[in-house]
Amino acid sequence: MGSHRRPAQSGLDRSARGSTVSLLSAVSAVAATAAGLAAAPAGAAPQDRPSGTRAEVDRLFEQAEQATEAFNKADERAHKLRDELADLQGSVARGQERINTMRGALGSLAGAQYRSGGIDPALALLLSSDPDGYLDKASVLNRITTRQAGELTELQRAQRDLSQERAVATLKLVDLERSRKAVARHKRTVEDKLAKARLLLNSLPASQREAYERASRGGLRDGIPDLSGAGVPSSGRAAAAVAAAMSAVGKPYVWGANGPSGFDCSGLMQWSYAQAGVGLPRTSQAQRYAGRQVPLSEARPGDLVAYRSDASHIGMYVGNGQVIHAPYPGAPVRYDPVGMMPVSSVTRV
Known part of the structure; x- marks a missing residue:
């Protein structure tokens, strides 16, 4: 998608630069707000107190996770479209090669027909010094003509099929470009939300940041x-997936990543089950339907626990009331209580 040359900037490059300027402006505004919140007097309104800041951090992290899931979905679709487009382009190339071969064969048949049928068949038979030989040639010519007609029909069918495949490939290319733009758009949204959340969280005194950390693990x-x-x-x-998730504890949260050196929440689940030979979808919304749903009271190690009504966060139950999950930027893969957030479903893969 990139180039080492520097001609005129693409629309996507200009958009990304514009987004960066907007992000810097947003960061400056949030920094000013954060400074005010950190220095809020004891009698300040509730929304201006550190508790309001913590609630805003929670909201921004939640929105970032939602945008991350949208990013993952768009990225997964873009990968799928790239694979489909590559298959189509290969099929088009093979179809064109087949048509070229068929055209060559038809040309050879047409040449044979011309050489064998230059005069009226009745006159040729009358003048022939070898009537039996001529009749044999005429029989062969008739078979060539019949075969030529069949080859021509097959060529026309192949040309129609090739034209249809080219049209589908063109549509896939347009769809792929649309998906690429969606990926870039969701990426900018995630970066914006995370930058704001980090600034607000860093604006809190150390004791309040520690309180936020404790609250997030409640x-x-x-x-x-x-x-x-x-x-x-x-x-x-399930046992193999649990072992894999345990081995990832301490790895950093990296949004959009599915291992092995960093993970977002659904990326950790996908990677862990991949180590057990099981393919999971990329997003937490799709993972919640990747198996049989069971009540939380019946949760067993290896079950996937989706959080919030939109399943924008997910972890793996590992026993003793604990899940392993990738929480948010700055917090590595870790153990937390299964009830840390509202549980929306439990899925047994």
Whole structure:
């Protein structure tokens, strides 16, 4: 998609630069707001207190996760379209080669027909010094003519098929470009939300940042069943996925990444199950439907736990009321209580 040359800038490059300027402006504005929030007096309105800042950080992280899922979905679609387009282009090339071969064969047949049928057949027979030989040649010519007609029909069919494949390939190319732009758009949205969240979080005093960290790992929610037992994985592949997720603990959160050196939430689930030989979809919304849904009270190690009503976050249950997940930028892959956020579903792969 890139080039080492520097001719006129593409629309996407200009858009990205414009987005960077907008992002810097937004960052400056947030920095000013954050400074005011950090220095808010004791009697300030509730929305101007550090608790309001923490709530805003939560909201921005949630929006960033939603945008990350949209990014992953668009990126996955772009990869799929690239593969489909490559297959189509290969098929078009093979079809063109076949047509060229058929045209060559038809040319040879036409030449043979011309050489064998230069005069009226009845006159040729009358003048022939070898009537039996002539009749044999005429029989061959007739077979060539019949074959030529069949070859011509097949050539016309192949040309129609090739034309249709080229039209489909053209549409795929347009669709791919649209998906590339969607990927870039969602990437800018994620970067914007994360930059704002980091600035706000960094504006808090160290004690308040630690309080935010503790709150983000809380599990005291209504409706969370007692899951204090270690539990047994539902299958060998679930056990292998749990082992893989455990091996990733401590790796950094990297949005849009699916390992092995960094992960976002759904990327960690996809990578962990890939180590067990199981292919999962890329997004958390799709992963929640990648198996059979079970009640939280029946969760077993290896089950996928989706959070929030839109399933914009996901983790893996590993027993003792704990999940392993990739939380957010700055927080590495770690263990947290299963009830850290509102649970929307539990899926057994």
